[in-house]
Amino acid sequence: MSPVTRLYTPLLKNKLHKLPALSSFSTTTPNYNTTDQQTNRPSPPPIQVSITESAGRGVFATRSIGAGDLIHTAKPLITHPSISLLSDVCYFCLKRLHSGGGSIQVNSQYQTIHFCSEDCIQQSNGFYEVEKQADWSAYDEHCRVLGLKYPHLVKRLACMVISGAAPAESLDILQPAGLIPEMILEMENEFGLLKSTLTKAGFKDAQMEFLTKQWYIGVLARIRINAFRIELVGGSYEDLLLSAAASVDAESAVGNAVYILPSFYNHDCDPNSHIIWIENVNARLKALRDIEAGEELRICYIDASMDHGARQNLLFEGFGFRCKCPRCLSGD
Numbered sequence: 001m002s003p004v005t006r007l008y009t010p011l012l013k014n015k016l017h018k019l020p021a022l023s024s025f026s027t028t029t030p031n032y033n034t035t036d037q038q039t040n041r042p043s044p045p046p047i048q049v050s051i052t053e054s055a056g057r058g059v060f061a062t063r064s065i066g067a068g069d070l071i072h073t074a075k076p077l078i079t080h081p082s083i084s085l086l087s088d089v090c091y092f093c094l095k096r097l098h099s100g101g102g103s104i105q106v107n108s109q110y111q112t113i114h115f116c117s118e119d120c121i122q123q124s125n126g127f128y129e130v131e132k133q134a135d136w137s138a139y140d141e142h143c144r145v146l147g148l149k150y151p152h153l154v155k156r157l158a159c160m161v162i163s164g165a166a167p168a169e170s171l172d173i174l175q176p177a178g179l180i181p182e183m184i185l186e187m188e189n190e191f192g193l194l195k196s197t198l199t200k201a202g203f204k205d206a207q208m209e210f211l212t213k214q215w216y217i218g219v220l221a222r223i224r225i226n227a228f229r230i231e232l233v234g235g236s237y238e239d240l241l242l243s244a245a246a247s248v249d250a251e252s253a254v255g256n257a258v259y260i261l262p263s264f265y266n267h268d269c270d271p272n273s274h275i276i277w278i279e280n281v282n283a284r285l286k287a288l289r290d291i292e293a294g295e296e297l298r299i300c301y302i303d304a305s306m307d308h309g310a311r312q313n314l315l316f317e318g319f320g321f322r323c324k325c326p327r328c329l330s331g332d
């Protein structure tokens with residue numbers, strides 16, 4: 001998802017349909033923005049996941065939220081930098097690295113990567129200890145030639161599962177994209193490349209029991225509609241200059257990432273919430289206007305400034321649904 005939000009006059013509000021079927025998801029966010037005065041513990045964010053009338057599961061406000069409020073923060077489950085920016089962003093948190101130094105270079109037999117801090121090196125151990133043992137050139141070349149970015153996220157999850165840092169079922173809870181036979185064929189080829197790369201690196205079948213065609217396709221189908229394209233707002237003047245240069249090069253995204261809770265936010269072409277990244281991949285969900293308790297929180301997956309037809313086509317091709325948000329229904 002690449003939400004580029006714009007404010008429009010609200011037409012209708014989506015109301016909470018059924019409570020609290022999936023409310024336990026609201027407790028999975030690791031960081032909260034408020035503190036309980038009595039216990040001094042972080043209080044849960046003012047949201048819960050429940051069933052909507054027409055868009056599967058969605059996120060609903062459990063109390064009123066003010067315009068501009070931080071609803072909650074979210075840490076990613078999987079991240080991967082844009083391949084063209086491997087020397088420019090942290091391999092783990094996607095923070096932009098500055099030419100003045102301060103980044104940490106890590107060399108393996110097959111590649112050189114960069115981290116912004118020791119903490120990011122530590123947090124990368126879960127996948128990098130496995131990843132660095134293999135020669136990914138054939139897999140990377142396949143993705144480069146076909147312009148694919150999501151297989152890098154599948155590769156990272158596979159390495160996390162082999163190292164024991166994540167369960168193979170990590171993404172099962174997310175909605176998968178519908179797939180056509182040609183897509184499945186392409187995914188089967190990628191699966192073959194991933195498996196043979198790991199086998200050549202010496203990983204044994206017992207370590208890769210989870211790594212079946214079905215697993216690969218299931219994970220990629222979920223990543224296709226739930227991955228976020230990460231565009232940093234930028235924290236410094238240098239960041240802004242870099243972003244400007246990147247937009248000229250048509251590469252404003254520092255990478256892609258998958259989150260759990262933010263994946264339950266449905267789309268609206270006139271959203272009441274948005275997701276932003278300031279200096280790294282840690283996300284902030286914020287209210288764009290006053291939201292009432294029980295109202296569904298929706299973000300915009302695409303550039304809301306496009307016209308009605310362009311938005312409908314993009315949402316259908318990219319996410320497989322016909323948008324029936326109030327703005328689309330009004331023909332705007």
Ligand SMILES: C[S@@+](CC[C@H](N)C(=O)[O-])C[C@H]1O[C@@H](n2cnc3c(N)ncnc32)[C@H](O)[C@@H]1O
Pocket residue numbers: 054055056057058174175225226263264265266267268319320321322323324325
């Ligand atoms: C990122 S998921 C959002 C969570 C999803 N509803 C679920 O149950 O997991 C995106 C999917 O939600 C549904 N969806 C999101 N926004 C929608 C909308 N405005 N109209 C219809 N379906 C929508 C579509 O099936 C879409 O592919």
